[in-house]
Amino acid sequence: MNANTENARPKGRRFQLDPKFEAYKGVWVFVEQERGEVHPVSWELLGEGRKLADQLGAVLGAVILGGGEEEALADALEKACEEAIGFGADLVYLATGEVLADYRNETYTSALTDLVNTHKPEILMLGATTLGRDLAGSVATTLGTGLTADCTELDIDPETRSLMATRPTFGGSLLCTIQTLNYRPQMATVRPRVMAMPAVDPARSGEIVRSGFGMSEDDVLAKVLEFIPDEAREGAQLPYAEIIVSGGLGMGKPENFKLLFDLAGVLGAEVGASRPVIQAGWVEADRQVGQTGKTVRPRLYIAAGISGAVQHRVGMEGSDVIVAINSDPQAPIFDFATYGIVGDAVQIVPALTEAFRKRLAVTRAAS
Amino acid sequence: MHIVVCIKQVPDSAQIRIHPVTNTIMRQGVPAIVNPYDMFALEEALRVRDRLGGGKVTVLTMGPPTAEAALRKSLSLGADDAVLLTDRLFAGSDTLATSFALSQAILRLSEQEPVDIVFTGKQTIDGDTAQVGPGIATRLNLNLLTYVAKIEKVDPEAGSIRVHRRAEGGVQVLEAPMPCLITLLEGVNTLRHGSMPDMFRAARTQITRWGREDAGIDDPTRIGLKGSPTVVTKVFAPKPTAEPATQLEVAGRSPADVAADLVERLFDDSGDLERLLLRQAG
Ligand SMILES: Cc1cc2nc3c(=O)[nH]c(=O)nc-3n(C[C@H](O)[C@H](O)[C@H](O)COP(=O)(O)OP(=O)(O)OC[C@H]3O[C@@H](n4cnc5c(N)ncnc54)[C@H](O)[C@@H]3O)c2cc1C
Ligand SMILES: Nc1ncnc2c1ncn2[C@@H]1O[C@H](COP(=O)(O)O)[C@@H](O)[C@H]1O
Numbered sequence: 001m002n003a004n005t006e007n008a009r010p011k012g013r014r015f016q017l018d019p020k021f022e023a024y025k026g027v028w029v030f031v032e033q034e035r036g037e038v039h040p041v042s043w044e045l046l047g048e049g050r051k052l053a054d055q056l057g058a059v060l061g062a063v064i065l066g067g068g069e070e071e072a073l074a075d076a077l078e079k080a081c082e083e084a085i086g087f088g089a090d091l092v093y094l095a096t097g098e099v100l101a102d103y104r105n106e107t108y109t110s111a112l113t114d115l116v117n118t119h120k121p122e123i124l125m126l127g128a129t130t131l132g133r134d135l136a137g138s139v140a141t142t143l144g145t146g147l148t149a150d151c152t153e154l155d156i157d158p159e160t161r162s163l164m165a166t167r168p169t170f171g172g173s174l175l176c177t178i179q180t181l182n183y184r185p186q187m188a189t190v191r192p193r194v195m196a197m198p199a200v201d202p203a204r205s206g207e208i209v210r211s212g213f214g215m216s217e218d219d220v221l222a223k224v225l226e227f228i229p230d231e232a233r234e235g236a237q238l239p240y241a242e243i244i245v246s247g248g249l250g251m252g253k254p255e256n257f258k259l260l261f262d263l264a265g266v267l268g269a270e271v272g273a274s275r276p277v278i279q280a281g282w283v284e285a286d287r288q289v290g291q292t293g294k295t296v297r298p299r300l301y302i303a304a305g306i307s308g309a310v311q312h313r314v315g316m317e318g319s320d321v322i323v324a325i326n327s328d329p330q331a332p333i334f335d336f337a338t339y340g341i342v343g344d345a346v347q348i349v350p351a352l353t354e355a356f357r358k359r360l361a362v363t364r365a366a367s
Numbered sequence: 368m369h370i371v372v373c374i375k376q377v378p379d380s381a382q383i384r385i386h387p388v389t390n391t392i393m394r395q396g397v398p399a400i401v402n403p404y405d406m407f408a409l410e411e412a413l414r415v416r417d418r419l420g421g422g423k424v425t426v427l428t429m430g431p432p433t434a435e436a437a438l439r440k441s442l443s444l445g446a447d448d449a450v451l452l453t454d455r456l457f458a459g460s461d462t463l464a465t466s467f468a469l470s471q472a473i474l475r476l477s478e479q480e481p482v483d484i485v486f487t488g489k490q491t492i493d494g495d496t497a498q499v500g501p502g503i504a505t506r507l508n509l510n511l512l513t514y515v516a517k518i519e520k521v522d523p524e525a526g527s528i529r530v531h532r533r534a535e536g537g538v539q540v541l542e543a544p545m546p547c548l549i550t551l552l553e554g555v556n557t558l559r560h561g562s563m564p565d566m567f568r569a570a571r572t573q574i575t576r577w578g579r580e581d582a583g584i585d586d587p588t589r590i591g592l593k594g595s596p597t598v599v600t601k602v603f604a605p606k607p608t609a610e611p612a613t614q615l616e617v618a619g620r621s622p623a624d625v626a627a628d629l630v631e632r633l634f635d636d637s638g639d640l641e642r643l644l645l646r647q648a649g
Contacts, residue, residue: 137501
């Protein structure tokens with residue numbers, strides 16, 4: 001993307017797609033899996049890809065790369081193919097090879113660009129995860145095509161049939177739409193939870209196109225010595241949490257975050273935070289919600305002592321219900337929250353913990 | 368050991384304001400800073416050099432002539448050399464064109480002294496794509512090591528490097544031959560203070576400036592707007608979608624009453640939420 005948005009090209013300039021790109025048809029989603037486990041962002045992208053493919057009257061393809069010796073892994077890959085079809089793919093391209101067992105930039109870039117050059121999709125989407133961003137940058141450079149990172153909205157320009165990729169810019173205060181008019185495929189990454197999870201239809205049918213990736217381990221330069229899995233910590237699950245209790249500087253001091261953890265405990269929720277709270281070291285960095293943190297989409301988001309700055313808002317406004325607790329009636333968070341409580345969060349939060357506890361006890365007793 | 372660090376000067380986005388009527392960015396008076404993520408890369412590069420007890424750290428930036436300030440800052444912290452890549456023709460470059468220009472400049476630097484490691488930041492706060500690093504590595508055929516949290520070992524004899532990189536759900540320990548490109552995670556080191564001699568040196572040094580041709584770029588259609596496959600076709604303000612919050616009555620009520628009121632409303636609105644809570648909390 002162009003960092004300098006003021007240099008947008010003048011409107012009305014004509015763009016003609018180079019004839020060599022006319023053969024590029026269809027929408028592709030890279031389905032990210034590690035050790036057989038598919039990252040949910042891939043399903044979200046298939047949902048979005050389905051809409052784009054229908055708009056174009058084109059086929060939706062899913063690409064899965066993987067490999068390894070174990071049988072369990074092979075089964076997991078087969079299952080991922082079936083699931084991809086259930087989530088809307090017409091075609092699944094499954095490429096397997098021993099060197100694809102662990103993610104490495106070198107092998108994955110090579111395998112994915114090979115598939116693109118063979119089957120020529122017009123659009124290629126990846127999740128903006130650490131893996132997806134690493135891969136997307138290399139693939140786009142190898143193919144010499146345009147890539148728009150962290151899109152929040154995707155659409156088709158009816159005039160040129162090209163992808164209109166919209167993303168926030170300047171810290172979320174503006175949006176810009178970016179197009180790759182003269183090159184194919186048009187590439188985009190989307191962060192987890194930005195697009196809704198589509199419904200799965202197990203009865204859908206589709207085709208699986210299998211291929212082998214022939215590179216041998218001797219030809220790969222980077223060696224994986226070890227993989228140290230993260231300890232299962234709550235914060236890491238933030239993007240997929242159904243309920244989130246978040247705190248901002250208005251919580252006053254780090255000790256008061258305990259009140260939020262108490263409430264979260266009763267609700268089975270995760271704890272989030274605004275950026276200044278992270279910067280002050282009150283909680284771990286992976287709890288940050290917003291433009292430079294995580295995008296979340298819970299059923300219920302409780303924001304305590306958070307002003308609602310645009311950089312925070314873009315990360316959580318997709319929540320179904322937002323409850324804001326803030327002592328300032330003019331706080332911007334009240335402009336878009338579902339329910340507002342003007343008051344001292346340090347008093348309201350424990351009261352809420354109690355109220356939920358009581359109410360849930362009643363419901364449980366009744367059922 | 369020759370290490371190149373790519374840094375970018377960016378507008379301090381905390382201070383950017385949007386004109387309320389025209390919806391355009393008001394850049395006037397917005398101070399420029401070094402992209403905060405790049406300072407971690409610089410510090411790590413200096414540490415590698417110092418740990419090996421020798422070598423050279425060159426900082427490279429592409430930007431307007433004023434970006435010289437970012438290079439002087441790096442010199443004052445201990446970088447050995449600095450190059451400013453500046454040319455009107457670079458204006459409007461997207462990530463593909465930017466990574467092309469930077470990789471050409473790195474090739475030139477490599478001719479002077481072979482480059483072993485290129486560092487970039489994780490991402491910029493204005494471009495914010497995290498793609499320039501992978502782009503440079505791909506063009507120069509360097510081993511790409513993204514999101515590196517720790518450099519465990521650099522072995523100049525064997526020409527190899529061992530790093531810990533952040534992956535989904537864990538940390539990958541990778542060993543790769545050099546030359547390589549590392550994009551460094553934020554927060555993994557603390558920036559040093561410059562020494563007096565370095566500060567004097569930084570103030571006095573004449574910064575090398577390279578235009579398009581100095582960087583060995585023959586084809587001007589590969590840089591700037593012409594070399595950028597992506598086009599910004601529209602810039603607009605987010606539409607105010609939401610309705611304001613329904614405010615709960617607070618006057619004269621205790622926190623407990625207000626809380627009970629909220630819980631009732633949430634459960635009345637959606638029986639689903641109640642079931643979800645029972646399941647989650649159960
Ligand atoms: C490039 C960039 C990226 C950014 N990315 C992010 C991001 O990802 N996430 C993020 O959150 N921010 C981000 N920010 C920062 C953002 O602009 C705001 O500064 C930040 O969200 C404000 O955090 P806050 O609401 O906790 O603090 P403040 O803005 O200080 O607000 C505190 C709020 O608490 C209220 N309050 C005070 N006392 C009480 C009390 N006792 N009870 C109840 N309420 C009380 C106040 O009325 C106020 O509204 C970013 C900024 C920039 C420039
Ligand atoms: N104009 C530039 N000059 C030098 N380095 C850059 C430039 N643009 C990006 N970079 C480097 O590439 C990294 C990623 O940038 P980005 O892809 O814009 O998020 C940054 O952290 C810098 O290290």
